[in-house]
Amino acid sequence: MWEPDGAEGHVGKVGVLLEDGTVPGPVYIDAGSGAYVPRFTDWWYYDGVNRRPLADRMRAVCACGWVGEGTYPLDWKRVPDREPHRYDTSGPEGDWQRHTREIAAAAVPLPEDVARLISRIRERLDAIEDTDPLTALRIVGALDAVVETDGPYATRIATRRHTDEEIAAALGATEKALAARLRRYDPRRY
Incomplete structure (x- = not known):
């Protein structure tokens, strides 16, 4: 999985x-004991072994439901045994990265002065967290206090004026991620 x-x-x-262009369902692998049969959707399980479907091409997919238009041939002879993560998946990953850049570009931009402040805080934390972890925790605590104080108010105002879909787009988030964030900011509301 790729993290945005x-x-x-x-x-x-x-x-x-x-090969026929269809998307296969999950692969179930019976471990032989118990009623639970685990299911997998990782691309390397579609190798045609033990009656599993044989994937012909790969493409990027995103948790938001987006699917990349580009497809890339899957050469099973080149997939390393027991190390499928070493196979070149840069084509789909590049498509997904373009997708996430578009999402981030469509988000409401941070004011430049705030973006600079956040960048300076991150740089400072990076510089001291190994040598002075107590000060780093104090800084993080101060940031938490700001979120704790202003998060509920901003959440209430935003949710009164905008739909969840509009807020998610403005933040560059999926609606599921947005719900988790707003629940963290204002647990009484969610």
Whole structure:
């Protein structure tokens, strides 16, 4: 899975297509004991072994439901045994990165002075967290206090004026990630 930067909740991964262009369902692997049979959707399970579907192509998919238009051939002879993560998935990953950049670009921009302040705080934390962790925790605590004080108010005002879909787009987040964030800011509301 690929974790986004600036597009909260837009987690990406490699999806697969069968030779006929269909998207296969999950792969179930019976461990032989108990009623629970685990299911998997990682691309390397679609290798055609033990009656599993055989993927022909890969593409990017995102937790938000977005699916990359580009498809890339999947050469199973080049997928390293027991190390499928070493196979080149840069094509789908690049498509997903473009998707998350578009999401982040469509988000409401931070005011420049605030962006600079946040950047300076991050730099300062990076510089001291290993050598002075107590001061780093004190800084993080001060930031938490700001969120604790202003988060509920900002949440109430924003949710009165905008739909969850509008707020999610403005923050560059999925609606699921937005709900978790707003619940953290104002637990009484959610």
